[in-house]
Amino acid sequence: KAGVTQTPRYLIKTRGQQVTLSCSPISGHRSVSWYQQTPGQGLQFLFEYFSETQRNKGNFPGRFSGRQFSNSRSEMNVSTLELGDSALYLCASSWQVPNEKLFFGSGTQLSVL
Amino acid sequence: AQSVTQLGSHVSVSEGALVLLRCNYSSSVPPYLFWYVQYPNQGLQLLLKYTTGATLVKGINGFEAEFKKSETSFHLTKPSAHMSDAAEYFCAVSPPYGNNRLAFGKGNQVVVIP
Secondary structure (H helix, E strand, O other), X not given: OOOOEEEOOEEEEOOOOOEEEEEEOOOOOOXXXXXXXXXXXXXXXXXXXXXXXXXXXXXXXXXXXXXXXXXXXXXXXXXXXXXXXXXXXXXXXXXXXXXXXXXXXXXEEEEEO | OOEEEOOOOEEEEEOOOOEEEOOEEEOOOOOEEEXXXXXXXXXXXXXXXXXXXXXXXXXXXXXXXXXXXXXXXXXXXXXXXXXXXXXXXXXXXXXXXXXXOOEEXXXXXXXXXX
């Protein structure tokens, strides 16, 4: 069974640009969550989707958005990039909510110059 | 709101010695508790979890943790460290209902000394 797949693996953008990250969950999983990981702030929850509906949102500005498609694949978008958005963005999937076990992808490393 | 405290960002342990990573949580409701491990350039992998029932939880790779409600703690231990245990370890908490929103601690970077 394939794991959680995140694309691209690395991304370099400049301030002011926008970016879209993609996450394909494990087959059969309907819940997808996104986390931001930085050396200073650690792991912070961004949002969670279940069956195409956003169920939870973390404390991030409106520049961060996401969506989930009918096949459970998810994308997150960051508009008007800032230097502080440089981070590892991790996607996690599970087959139900609430969670008993999250499966994480390897992440997308975003660098904003 | 829920939160997790992990003290000591870097932990050094000799090969064969006890591994002890401390985790204290704050939660207004009985929480779900987790330990995750992250190897370089990889995502997080679940080591073990506590939801309800037995307070001593056994996980993968010889790790175990004990939920102590009175101490609001969920410390992770392994009797004998192996070189392959070198990684970053995260304690996390979530409410027992309705969502998959985890609050993570800052993590412990474990270095195993041969």
